[in-house]
Amino acid sequence: xxxxxxxxxxxxxxxxxxxxxxxxxxxxxxxxxxxxxxxxxxxxxxxxxxxxxxxxxxxxxxxxxxxxxxxxxxxxxxxxxxxxxxxxxxxxxxxxxxxxxxxxxxxxxxxxxxxxxxxxxxxxxxxxxxxxxxxxxxxxxxxxxxxxxx
Amino acid sequence: xxxxxxxxxxxxxxxxxxxxxxxxxxxxxxxxxxxxxxxxxxxxxxxxxxxxxxxxxxxxxxxxxxxxxxxxxxxxxxxxxxxxxxxxxxxxxxxxxxxxxxxxxxxxxxxxxxxxxxxxxxxxxxxxxxxxxxxxxxxxxxxxxxxxxx
DNA sequence: TTTTCTGCAAACGATTTGCATACAC
DNA sequence: GTGTATGCAAATCGTTTGCAGAAAA
Numbered sequence: 001x002x003x004x005x006x007x008x009x010x011x012x013x014x015x016x017x018x019x020x021x022x023x024x025x026x027x028x029x030x031x032x033x034x035x036x037x038x039x040x041x042x043x044x045x046x047x048x049x050x051x052x053x054x055x056x057x058x059x060x061x062x063x064x065x066x067x068x069x070x071x072x073x074x075x076x077x078x079x080x081x082x083x084x085x086x087x088x089x090x091x092x093x094x095x096x097x098x099x100x101x102x103x104x105x106x107x108x109x110x111x112x113x114x115x116x117x118x119x120x121x122x123x124x125x126x127x128x129x130x131x132x133x134x135x136x137x138x139x140x141x142x143x144x145x146x147x148x149x150x
Numbered sequence: 151x152x153x154x155x156x157x158x159x160x161x162x163x164x165x166x167x168x169x170x171x172x173x174x175x176x177x178x179x180x181x182x183x184x185x186x187x188x189x190x191x192x193x194x195x196x197x198x199x200x201x202x203x204x205x206x207x208x209x210x211x212x213x214x215x216x217x218x219x220x221x222x223x224x225x226x227x228x229x230x231x232x233x234x235x236x237x238x239x240x241x242x243x244x245x246x247x248x249x250x251x252x253x254x255x256x257x258x259x260x261x262x263x264x265x266x267x268x269x270x271x272x273x274x275x276x277x278x279x280x281x282x283x284x285x286x287x288x289x290x291x292x293x294x295x296x297x298x299x300x
Numbered sequence: 301t302t303t304t305c306t307g308c309a310a311a312c313g314a315t316t317t318g319c320a321t322a323c324a325c
Numbered sequence: 326g327t328g329t330a331t332g333c334a335a336a337t338c339g340t341t342t343g344c345a346g347a348a349a350a
Binding site: 078080101103104110112114116117119120121123124127128129130131132133134135136137138139140141142143144147 | 228230251253254260262264266267269270271273274277278279280281282283284285286287288289290291292293294297
């Protein structure tokens with residue numbers, strides 16, 4: 001089980017780079033642990049924090065998200081709605097990245113696991129000399145629910 | 151050859167929706183026809199127009215791009231550099247969409263043809279009930295040139 | 301104590317919009 | 326002529342940054 005991520009791991013990663021473990025950073029990370037499978041924007045995080053208890057400056061939220069991304073804890077992604085969204089990076093070397101299905105009617109984002117792209121990556125690397133480090137796949141369409149509504 | 155796109159097709163599409171064929175719109179489309187394989191932002195288009203001859207308001211460029219996208223003539227895409235980019239939509243039912251290889255060092259964007267995703271789409275549709283209308287695949291990595299520079 | 305954070309407000313860059321004028325039809 | 330488009334400048338929205346005070350280490 002490579003991804004039982006804990007606050008302790010977080011502390012360690014911070015120390016390695018002489019960063020400090022602040023309550024704000026803990027709270028931001030905690031939100032992502034409490035909302036698995038969601039794709040939260042900076043505003044989302046800020047709102048959730050406000051609702052629960054602790055007000056954190058929006059700028060601090062942005063800075064925390066950037067830090068968490070640099071530490072490899074969060075993944076940053078864009079769904080075309082004008083803001084960046086994040087989720088915990090559950091990638092481990094033996095796992096396959098998941099793809100996103102984005103409903104163009106209700107905006108819902110679903111996830112889909114697949115490993116078909118492994119072959120494609122190898123093919124691309126050998127044909128183009130490009131060294132691939134990451135990929136991002138988005139499918140746009142209409143979800144089941146929106147299809148049944150008329 | 152389904153994609154010999156012409157200004158006449160453009161005129162027709164505009165008329166269908168009671169839009170007008172203005173010189174500005176023609177020039178914007180012409181730029182994309184003159185720059186195949188490039189992924190131009192609104193600023194890029196505006197700069198090219200300025201360099202060549204005709205100054206067009208930036209707002210008009212944005213409005214033209216949006217219109218061309220709605221008419222299905224341009225495809226809008228994001229490469230994570232903070233702005234939307236466009237290229238002529240060369241999709242036709244018998245062709246496969248191309249993917250993008252984005253070099254995270256020099257920012258270069260290359261294209262890659264593949265049809266592996268056809269199977270994946272069918273798989274997703276049958277498993278999830280999601281009706282896929284489009285997809286977008288990006289590979290991030292380091293291009294051949296950047297690899298050889300140290 | 302020293303260095304790194306936070307919060308605020310101001311700055312930013314891409315994109316959008318209101319409105320008066322200009323132009324395609 | 327009539328309705329749509331343009332150009333400009335102002336507004337907007339997400340995100341970033343400068344700086345002084347606060348808090349980890």
